[in-house]
Amino acid sequence: MDQIAIVGGVPLVGEIPISGAKNSAIKLMTASLLTDEPLRLTNMPRLADTRFLGKLLRRLGAELTESTGPNGPQTLLHTPEIVSAFAPYDLVRQMRASFNVLGPLLARTGHAKVSLPGGCAIGARPVDLHLKALEALGAHIDLNEGYVYAQAPRGLRGATIAFPFVSVGATEHAMLAAVLAQGETVLLNAAREPEMVDLADCLNAMGAKVEGAGTSTIRIVGVSRLHGAVHSVTPDRIETGTYALAAAMAGGEVRLTQTRADLVESLLLKMEAAGVEVGRGVDSVTIRRDGGRLRAVDVETDPFPGFATDLQAQFMALMTTADGVSVVRETIFENRFMHVPELARLGADITVSGGEARIRGVEHLQGAPVMATDLRASVGLVIAALAARGETVVNRVYHLDRGFERLEEKLSACGARVRRLTGTEGGGD
Numbered sequence: 001m002d003q004i005a006i007v008g009g010v011p012l013v014g015e016i017p018i019s020g021a022k023n024s025a026i027k028l029m030t031a032s033l034l035t036d037e038p039l040r041l042t043n044m045p046r047l048a049d050t051r052f053l054g055k056l057l058r059r060l061g062a063e064l065t066e067s068t069g070p071n072g073p074q075t076l077l078h079t080p081e082i083v084s085a086f087a088p089y090d091l092v093r094q095m096r097a098s099f100n101v102l103g104p105l106l107a108r109t110g111h112a113k114v115s116l117p118g119g120c121a122i123g124a125r126p127v128d129l130h131l132k133a134l135e136a137l138g139a140h141i142d143l144n145e146g147y148v149y150a151q152a153p154r155g156l157r158g159a160t161i162a163f164p165f166v167s168v169g170a171t172e173h174a175m176l177a178a179v180l181a182q183g184e185t186v187l188l189n190a191a192r193e194p195e196m197v198d199l200a201d202c203l204n205a206m207g208a209k210v211e212g213a214g215t216s217t218i219r220i221v222g223v224s225r226l227h228g229a230v231h232s233v234t235p236d237r238i239e240t241g242t243y244a245l246a247a248a249m250a251g252g253e254v255r256l257t258q259t260r261a262d263l264v265e266s267l268l269l270k271m272e273a274a275g276v277e278v279g280r281g282v283d284s285v286t287i288r289r290d291g292g293r294l295r296a297v298d299v300e301t302d303p304f305p306g307f308a309t310d311l312q313a314q315f316m317a318l319m320t321t322a323d324g325v326s327v328v329r330e331t332i333f334e335n336r337f338m339h340v341p342e343l344a345r346l347g348a349d350i351t352v353s354g355g356e357a358r359i360r361g362v363e364h365l366q367g368a369p370v371m372a373t374d375l376r377a378s379v380g381l382v383i384a385a386l387a388a389r390g391e392t393v394v395n396r397v398y399h400l401d402r403g404f405e406r407l408e409e410k411l412s413a414c415g416a417r418v419r420r421l422t423g424t425e426g427g428g429d
């Protein structure tokens with residue numbers, strides 16, 4: 001397995017182009033199952049997660065063609081017919097968002113058998129809201145031996161669905177199923193993440209009638225069929241926030257291009273409160289830090305437009321060397337502090353109690369071998385390493401590869417001393 005070695009203490013100076021959003025791209029890929037015509041997704045990130053999903057979509061009957069277009073990497077997805085409406089455990093286990101093929105399969109063919117995704121490193125992550133939404137749309141659902149058996153032989157029908165709390169995946173799933181349902185669907189207390197807007201824009205380009213995405217009420221008038229379209233994946237807000245935090249941690253000046261400040265405004269405000277200079281361009285964000293210690297700032301994770309849980313580990317890394325005590329509260333997932341013991345290996349002073357971490361800023365971190373536990377936690381370790389004295393070696397970087405495209409290349413281009421050690425990691429679990 002690969003490792004990433006980072007020698008800290010080098011300021012970052014330069015530009016980092018932001019890729020298309022992983023968490024949008026994978027839902028847009030599943031949308032391609034809704035039509036027998038080709039969907040071309042541009043600004044596609046090339047990641048382990050998009051590859052995993054591609055493997056599943058091929059089994060279901062999709063043809064995928066990757067190429068480089070005038071606007072960078074693109075993927076053409078074409079499913080003339082669904083050859084199998086079965087998503088096996090092996091493939092769903094590798095990436096839980098694969099579960100979202102259930103809605104499109106059901107909407108297009110009237111039946112599907114999809115493995116339950118199971119828990120993961122950050123929490124139990126049930127899918128009850130997804131299943132209730134599909135039932136509200138008229139699907140008959142049975143759970144047996146770890147599989148969801150869903151049937152809607154006469155098609156889905158529109159309904160009003162009030163989510164008891166905000167769920168990104170369940171909102172997207174309901175949208176994906178409702179576009180081909182008969183009549184009107186109203187989603188109340190819907191997620192407002194930019195990925196909702198991106199998915200709705202793509203579905204509308206395919207002929208769907210979705211209104212209100214990005215607000216907490218989404219209205220969908222079902223249509224009888226969707227057609228092909230071309231859609232550009234929205235910039236990755238988590239990648240944007242991650243490199244913003246990397247630049248703040250290492251110091252220097254970095255311009256993040258092909259992205260927008262409004263995608264990460266709640267983070268940028270916290271960074272400014274900590275003493276980081278932020279410049280907001282039309283499609284870029286500039287981060288500057290001139291040395292001197294940052295101030296400790298508290299954050300609490302919340303659904304969009306609140307502070308993203310997917311940036312919590314990275315922000316905590318920044319706070320490890322801030323002046324004072326900061327409190328980070330995690331409200332979305334119950335087990336998302338797995339990075340804390342690893343940050344402690346670098347010399348961070350953090351205590352966790354329930355969903356709250358107290359970070360007492362230290363003068364400096366010291367490089368050490370550490371282990372990645374999940375995607376965002378691992379990049380939090382990379383950020384900490386950028387400011388640590390000496391070398392940090394991050395193990396299990398396959399987590400990073402799931403969601404960060406060419407991370408070493410993007411950081412090295414700004415002067416960071418980062419290199420990948422291929423196939424070097426020894427030992428097992």
Ligand code: EPZ
Binds near residue numbers: 334
């Ligand atoms: C999405 O997960 C993202 N994943 C996550 O990013 C992100 O952390 C999360 O949204 C919150 O922003 C993808 O888009 C692929 P939720 P999702 O449904 O949709 C509970 C990353 O690192 N819940 O909004 O699974 C759930 O357990 C990943 O890229 C239920 O109880 O998140 C959680 O506590 C990690 N029942 C809360 O709701 C359900 O049926 C919010 O989860 C669904 C969710």
